[in-house]
Amino acid sequence: MGASKSDIFSRHHNQIADMAKAMAHPARVAILEQILDSGSCICNDLVINLPLAQATISQHLKELKIAGIIKGQTEGKAVCYCIDEDNWNNMAAVFSILFKSLKNKNCC
Numbered sequence: 001m002g003a004s005k006s007d008i009f010s011r012h013h014n015q016i017a018d019m020a021k022a023m024a025h026p027a028r029v030a031i032l033e034q035i036l037d038s039g040s041c042i043c044n045d046l047v048i049n050l051p052l053a054q055a056t057i058s059q060h061l062k063e064l065k066i067a068g069i070i071k072g073q074t075e076g077k078a079v080c081y082c083i084d085e086d087n088w089n090n091m092a093a094v095f096s097i098l099f100k101s102l103k104n105k106n107c108c
């Protein structure tokens with residue numbers, strides 16, 4: 001779908017699509033799992049724990065940050081990342097509502 005077509009859909013539809021797109025790469029899912037497993041902000045450990053180049057991890061972090069799933073804070077020369085809890089909980093609620101909307105369980 002081209003960017004020009006997104007305006008024909010509701011804000012809600014675009015919000016769900018943007019969140020799904022931000023998580024639609026296995027590296028981003030792995031990054032989120034690392035951040036969630038850490039239980040706190042994470043700085044340089046991502047490069048140590050993931051089989052990706054630092055530049056690649058940085059690009060994925062940028063996409064997650066743009067989507068509002070994570071937030072970053074500069075600590076000296078490093079940027080530490082953590083889950084943006086408000087947006088994370090909103091995303092969980094939005095997807096939960098979508099998944100629970102299945103009405104016909106006997107289809108196909």
